[in-house]
Amino acid sequence: MTVLYAPSGATQLYFHLLRKSPHNRLVVSHQTRRHLMGFVRNALGLDPPPSPEDPTPENRFHPWDQSPSVDLRERAAKIRTLAHCPVTGKDINYTCPLSGIPTHHSREAWEMDKAYHDSKKYEILKKVNIYEHDLRSGRPFPEFDFPQQQGYDKAVNLTNWDLFFYTRSFYSMDTEFQLAAVTKMLSYPITIGSLLHKFSPYSLNPKGPITLEGLKSLAALRYTLYPLENRSLPTTTKNRAMRIFILGARAEAQLPGHVWKQLQFLFPEQSFEIHFIGPECLYKRDKQEYVKSTTPVVQRVDETLKFIYRTNFFEVFHEAQDFFPYDPYMDVFFTFHPGYASPESHGSWMGETMKALLETKCAIFTTGFNKKDLTDDINLVKSKYGKEMDVLMEPVRNVFGSTKWELNDMNPQEVYQFNMYIAGFRGKRYHTIKRQ
């Protein structure tokens, strides 16, 4: 190759090669062009060309029927089995060419669905498609290398996901695929952290969703979380970790310890006990089934974080007085997508569980899949226990909801994101009246 760069006789030698071997000429020409272009690109300081493994909406798009992943082919079959065509009511037999997901009975029904095309629902369905394929593509995931604890001089900005990732020194989220993958995992711990943090993005009424009662409950929790800034409070009761009860735990109970550790990194002075409560909170990966345990299963992440799994309903432990006494300064409740108003889970939530929850007088925050899901839940709680509860947080879009779009297999046009909306309430507290 160096012969080609000799100043004298280069053209002559090259011409000689052209004559002798046409195939060799093509190879030489190709290598020369690549080498020169690489040199020019490097000299100009340009980025290297994107690798074919980098996720793009083009290389991540496959119709689910012919997906390279077995999981997604099974999901497509499941959609065809369970869902119905919104136009004709018949079974699903047609895969939308724009989104790659089975949505209608036939092409005629697909063309007749005006709402589907006018609202551009297929664009979100396409995002569902490409996100699911990206997770199964086998590409490296460097964005899952989460940062560790950082010093007090580096403040964390909780205005939105981008500022949070930047101020916490996360891996650079350059594409929506990386953002979708990470925010789905982090949506649970950071939703909790963004509520309890002193730089919470949610402001007071009327600017924001936090009511006066919500400010009281959150201020009580922040008194515990920031002890150095509230020295006037008595510290005799600070003899245990702050308890975060997650009721109806399913996916959030399966997150590994280093993901929940991101919540503890936001509050370096505080230790936490996360109580996962529910029949599906303990999942054994080796057995591939939910485990029922009569005793609480404790998993210790480190000296500041501990998981406790209780595989029964909350009212069972409430009646057994396992968590007594509750302290609104150190206990908080979260229910992620509980479905109070859902027909499947209405009975188990709105009976003894809700009554027990309101009795604790601690803050209860709940999230929903979409606005209707959450407002239905909150309206049901208000209608049934309106006189016994205070609203802490009006239903509002969750700043740290997941950006990954999900699909309901029963109704493929119903798309949602995890923890898309959030609200809060509490059992009503009554103040003692001093005797005159």
Place this chain on the structure above:
Amino acid sequence: MMLRLVTKGLPKVTPSAAKAVLVRGSLLHSFSTSARFNNSVAEDEAKIVLKDKNRPLRIDRELPDPTTERRKRIAGFLLFSVAIGSALSLIFNYEKTESPIISNTLYYIRRSPATKNILGESIEFDGIIPWVYGELNSVKGRINITFYIKGDKNVTGTVRLVADRNTHDEEFLIHEWSVTAAGQKIDLLAENTKTPI
């Protein structure tokens, strides 16, 4: 919302741990083999029977209330405003008392024979806090000040200076420069002050 449908199947395990959490979180959400769906809890019969009535349900501490001590916080703010206002007034008046116009006036008054006859020696500002009343605006060219002086004869006097100028290039035109003490008015302009030091 049929997202929490009851089914018997469970998702398969995905090899990668990080992906497995994401995938399982998504797939598991579509499946549910919870006993809660077999639990037919009657809504009207919801009651909780505690086993140990002596154990407290919760620690009944008052939540921090931002509306308490509102009157105290308002009073504190008013007091703070008064303190800041007073400090600002003192600072601005200190600028006046240290003005060269005041210094020159005091210089002439201390060397004025008529004033010394009435007030005595050691002429200085009267009162604990020296205070110059009126306008002392050298930039605008308007001076209309009044301040009080005293001497060692325990007599109080009032100094008045009225002067102005139209532009920055002009000299000040003094309209009145007088000391009033013990019923007498001394015009400093008319006084001959060429006594040797």
